[in-house]
Amino acid sequence: MNRRDFLRQTASLTAACSILPGFAYAKKSSGKLLKSIGIQLFSLPKMLEHDFRKAIEMLAGMGYREIELYGPYPFSAESAKAGWEAVTPQLGFSGSGFFGHSILDIKTILNDFEIRVTSIHTDLETLQTRMPQLQEAAEILGFKYACIPYIPENLRSTLDEYKRTAELFNIIGEEAINSGIRFGYHNHGYGLQEKNGQIPFQIILDETDSGNVFFELDIFWTVAGGANPADYLQSYPERFKLMHIKDMKELVRFAGDGGSPAEWISLFPYMTTAGNGVLDLQGIIEAGLDAGVEHFFVEQDMVENPETALKMSIDHLKAL
Numbered sequence: 165m166n167r168r169d170f171l172r173q174t175a176s177l178t179a180a181c182s183i184l185p186g187f188a189y190a191k192k193s194s195g196k197l198l199k200s201i202g203i204q205l206f207s208l209p210k211m212l213e214h215d216f217r218k219a220i221e222m223l224a225g226m227g228y229r230e231i232e233l234y235g236p237y238p239f240s241a242e243s244a245k246a247g248w249e250a251v252t253p254q255l256g257f258s259g260s261g262f263f264g265h266s267i268l269d270i271k272t273i274l275n276d277f278e279i280r281v282t283s284i285h286t287d288l289e290t291l292q293t294r295m296p297q298l299q300e301a302a303e304i305l306g307f308k309y310a311c312i313p314y315i316p317e318n319l320r321s322t323l324d325e326y327k328r329t330a331e332l333f334n335i336i337g338e339e340a341i342n343s344g345i346r347f348g349y350h351n352h353g354y355g356l357q358e359k360n361g362q363i364p365f366q367i368i369l370d371e372t373d374s375g376n377v378f379f380e381l382d383i384f385w386t387v388a389g390g391a392n393p394a395d396y397l398q399s400y401p402e403r404f405k406l407m408h409i410k411d412m413k414e415l416v417r418f419a420g421d422g423g424s425p426a427e428w429i430s431l432f433p434y435m436t437t438a439g440n441g442v443l444d445l446q447g448i449i450e451a452g453l454d455a456g457v458e459h460f461f462v463e464q465d466m467v468e469n470p471e472t473a474l475k476m477s478i479d480h481l482k483a484l
Contacts, residue, residue, distance in 0.1 A: 197449055197484040202230030202282060204408060204463035208470035213259030217273050224277035226475045227482060231274070232406075232461050233284040234313070237261035239297035241289035255466070267304050274305075282459050283309035283348070283380075283406055288316065291336050291347065299343040309406060309459070310340065311348035311380050317423065320355060326364045330371035337376030348406060350380040353389030353422030365391075369400055380406035382463070383448055387412060388431055389422045393448045397455040407452050408463040409481070411441030435464055437473050439480030446484050 203223060205212060211219040223231070236244040238261065252258040262270050274281065284307055290298065291310065298310060319329045333349065340347035355364035369379070381404045383393045397404055413436045418427050438445055449460065462481070467473045 197446065197453070198460055198481055200229045200459075201227065201478055201481050202232060202459055202461040203228045203474065203478075204232045204234065204285075204461045206234045206285075207462065207464045207467055207474060209255075209259055209466060210257045211470055212263050213257050216263045216265060216270075220273055220277050220279060222471065223474070224279055226478050228279065228462075228474075228478060230280050230282045230459060230461070232459075233261065233281060233307075235261055235284065235286045235290070237284075237286070237290075237301065238267075239290070239294055239301060241287065241293055243289050244287040247287075267301060271305055281305040281307040283307055283311060283461075285313045285350065286310050288312055288332075288336075291340070295339055295343050295345075299345060302343075302345050307345075309346045309348050309378065309380075311350045311406070313350045314352050315349070315355075320364065320423070323360055323362055323364060323367065326355065326367045327371060330368050333368065333372050333377045337373060337378075341376050346378050346405070347376065348378040348380050350406075350408070351382055351385060352428065353385040353418050356386065356389035356391040357421065369403060374403060378405045379403050380408065381452070381457070382408040382410075383443060383445075384408070384410045384412055384431075384435060385422070385428075387443065388416060388418055390417055394444075394451040397448075397451040397457070400455070402456040404452065404455055404457055406459045406461065407449070407457050408461050409438055409445065409449070409477070410463050410465075411436045411438050411443050411445065411477075413441050415442055432465060435467075437464065437480070438462065438477035440476065445481075449481075449484065 208219060211222075236248050240261070248260060249258070265273070286298070291312070302308070302310070315329055319325050319332075333347070337347040349368065351365060355368070357363065381393055381396065386393045386396070413434045416431060416434045418431070420427055422428070452460070462474060462477045464473055464477065
């Protein structure tokens with residue numbers, strides 16, 4: 165049985181695997197499942213914008229030891245900066261990247277609280293045109309992974325576009341490896357359902373070089389797209405090196421194909437703290453560890469009460 169057939173046949177089990185803790189995969193944990201827990205900083209952008217040092221101190225006090233930055237950055241492509249400026253009025257904040265600090269100041273603050281940058285989110289154009297600047301930032305801050313958080317719509321409308329995107333990923337991935345960086349793609353909820361006999365996300369997985377292109381599995385968006393995170397982890401070992409952890413209040417699916425920001429935003433109310441929802445986090449994390457996932461990040465997009473929510477999430481994960 166090939167991977168596509170396996171995933172198709174197990175799709176009907178997604179709901180059960182996602183809702184029932186321990187179903188199909190989870191083992192008995194000793195209470196120390198994750199040695200290091202990280203956080204994607206898009207979880208608390210307003211707090212970081214107001215007082216970066218104080219926010220990092222709070223995260224360190226909770227027990228977070230790794231962070232994942234989000235762009236744009238001072239070195240980002242101008243198109244990325246312009247795109248960010250266009251959406252910030254709707255978000256109610258404008259901070260990103262280094263939040264007005266120099267990269268050396270960021271390094272000092274993180275060192276003061278013994279927190280490491282292990283990954284960043286950036287954009288395709290920056291990866292294509294600013295690799296030397298990205299490499300310099302990686303050498304200063306110490307991160308190994310640079311991921312794109314989504315595929316632009318004009319690169320994923322058809323199966324042929326997905327195939328061309330896989331070719332582009334291979335080019336970027338090779339240049340990144342040569343620069344001492346690992347390139348990754350963070351999946352959203354689109355591309356997980358069959359289209360003309362193929363599953364688009366599997367095209368990306370199957371047609372990219374396993375030594376140069378890596379993946380960050382977002383478990384919430386994967387379930388929202390109608391797939392089972394554990395199936396992908398088991399079927400593609402060593403491809404997923406990072407994971408975004410957020411729980412789901414109740415099992416929910418995209419109304420459409422999950423391809424538009426409006427659909428993503430419509431599901432924000434279903435996000436909740438780790439352990440406060442229906443996803444089998446222990447089973448998924450164990451599947452991730454077995455499959456070679458190296459970094460696990462709590463992500464609760466722009467959560468309203470980060471002081472409480474982010475502590476609840478890490479406390480739950482520490483107890484697994």
